[in-house]
Amino acid sequence: MGNSKPVYVIGHRNPDTDSICSAIAYAELKRKVGEDAIAARAGQVNAETQYALDYFKVEAPMLIVDLYPRVKDIMLECQAVVKETDNLRYLGRVLQENNLRSVPVTDGEGRMVGIVTVSDLAQRYFEELNMQDLGESAVSLKAIVDIIEGEIVVDSDEAALVKGKVHIAAGSKATIKKWVSQGDVVLVGEGQYASMQECLLHNIACLIVTNIGNIPEMVKQDARRTHAMIVRTPLDTFTAARLINQSIPVGHIMQKKLTAFQSHQRLSDIRGTIESSKFRNYPVVDNERLVGIVSRDKLMLPDPERVILVDHNERGQAVEGIESAKVVEIVDHHRLGGMQTGEPIYIREEPVGCTATIVANMYWQKNIEIAKEVAGLLLSAIISDTVLFKSPTCTGYDKITAERLAGIAGVEIQEYGMALLKAGASISDMKPAEIAKNDMKEFQIGDYRVLVSQISVMDTQEALKMKPELLESMQAICATDNFDMCLLMVTDILQESTELLYVGSPKTLIGQAFMKDASGDSIYLPGVMSRKKQIIPPLTEAVKRLQK
């Protein structure tokens, strides 16, 4: 279909076993029918899910923190880089050969130190119409010898930096005396022996004889005595002089004040900077290293990520940044929560106990075999969502599907199921703040934003010993994230009941919904295990009654 990017299959935030396992299994099914799908998760794997993954030896899906487009999504490979020690001649060639208007500059260790543009180079040439002063440019004698393809006739310290100016020795001795001084580099034409000797009287650093001119022994002796270098070049004086101008290192003309980005930055955060500056390309630098470039033309239209939502359909429960992505499919078993899409999409919503039930049957409807470990994960999801078939959300379809999956996975349902639930029901290592956020889901109920968390336990007392701390944590969540109410279901798997803790207002909502005195901070709800079937619908009904 021409889509080069993979589609991510992802469950809700604070993923439960269904969200993780259905994502894994559905991504696998998509791959089996030839689509490039990757299973993902929108949060940490909980203890119960980890038990299932370990039991069936399957890796957790990749974590997606958010779907906001980032610099790395539009970053291009850098075509060319120059080092700060490279000379302007090399820089010019790099710019020309790659048809670039700018190129990043790195130091010897590959760290990004600047950027140099065509206009920096042009400006340099306009400024240097006269022979130049190399004193501040950090040009070594060796750099000069190299650039003019010189042959050293009398040696001195090649590594020494030129401290003086560059001259062409033309004219009388008097003129030379007037212009040339200590540390200079002087170009002289062939045969001008008197000029050569005059120059060497002034303690110059280097004498360059052009057109492979002859150098008499007398001149060489003068050079040795004054520690000057003599170089012979095949070039004519004009060309050699121009090339010396280009021996300046890039570091000398580059712009050190950079507008650079980091690969993890959100595009929405760099857009303003790009709009208020004028560059065509911006380097991307991570840990001081150049990793790519961002072109201003590419900024406006990054391809959105494509996602398939499993086990949820509400924006508030989806991975952060879902609005920047393109939802292409939904496979779910919850109420429709008002998601809008730009185009028609494939939706499979069934009122069953678990998304995994739907996914398993999609395999079978397509006559595709379910691998043993995938069957084990799907079974785990059904056991988890239906609390081993005890939840009122459980249907006969879930049960039949689970039995068939257990056959493929080779496990005994009751035994494996109790072990799985037990793994998830252990709260001994959990802090009250973690329990208060366990399996947290956000709901818009009438005008109220309500957060409902759920923890399943084997023994309610262990959790309720922490009730004051739990309520305190819930208060904190409610306040920081601006919820009207925070609810926590402490569900006893064995007793098949829930102790519902709540903070925020209006408490009458709880009272109305469950026909109980809710003036305290918790109520006992026998037979209640399902958030979506036994908590959210009565709350929705109560809101309608209250808001009349």
Ligand SMILES: [Mn+2]
């Ligand atoms: Mn589910």
